[in-house]
Amino acid sequence: MGESERVGAAFFQSFHAVMLNDLGVVLPALVSGNDLPGFTEAWDDHLAAVAVHTVMEEGVEGVGLGAIAMLDHYLGGVLGLARFAAEHAQESVAQAAVTAAIERGAISLECALGTYQAMVEDHLKHEEAVIVPLVARLPPPGSRNSAIGAWPRAWPMGGSSIL
Ligand SMILES: [Fe+2]
Numbered sequence: 365m366g367e368s369e370r371v372g373a374a375f376f377q378s379f380h381a382v383m384l385n386d387l388g389v390v391l392p393a394l395v396s397g398n399d400l401p402g403f404t405e406a407w408d409d410h411l412a413a414v415a416v417h418t419v420m421e422e423g424v425e426g427v428g429l430g431a432i433a434m435l436d437h438y439l440g441g442v443l444g445l446a447r448f449a450a451e452h453a454q455e456s457v458a459q460a461a462v463t464a465a466i467e468r469g470a471i472s473l474e475c476a477l478g479t480y481q482a483m484v485e486d487h488l489k490h491e492e493a494v495i496v497p498l499v500a501r502l503p504p505p506g507s508r509n510s511a512i513g514a515w516p517r518a519w520p521m522g523g524s525s526i527l
Pocket residue numbers: 418421448452487491
């Protein structure tokens with residue numbers, strides 16, 4: 365694994381560590397302290413950070429492809445975006461449940477947050493078990509484009525989804 369791959373994998377895993385800290389330490393402490401305004405602020409920050417991370421992984425239609433499509437491009441379609449995108453969609457439902465639980469109080473919030481936390485932990489374990497080892501299998505930077513074809517970077521023309 366070259367330097368850029370090491371940095372990429374470390375960045376990916378560091379963000380996961382931040383998410384786990386949010387869900388295992390920061391947010392539960394605000395719930396148990398019944399600090400709902402503090403929770404709302406920290407929750408908004410969490411959602412914003414997750415949105416950035418999801419864009420890095422999935423890309424944005426009409427703008428650019430993400431890390432999962434990049435790995436698929438260089439490794440012959442071994443990964444597939446759809447299964448990870450489906451997990452992200454499930455997380456969005458659980459996130460909405462947490463947001464809705466804020467106004468119902470700490471007990472509802474604790475339940476919704478626990479459900480979301482368990483879902484995220486499973487998702488991150490899945491990603492780290494499958495994606496991170498593939499980063500190590502990327503062809504060396506100098507050989508990538510000549511051996512396999514240039515990474516298109518931009519979303520395919522015509523605005524079609526790659527799902
Ligand atoms: Fe993800």
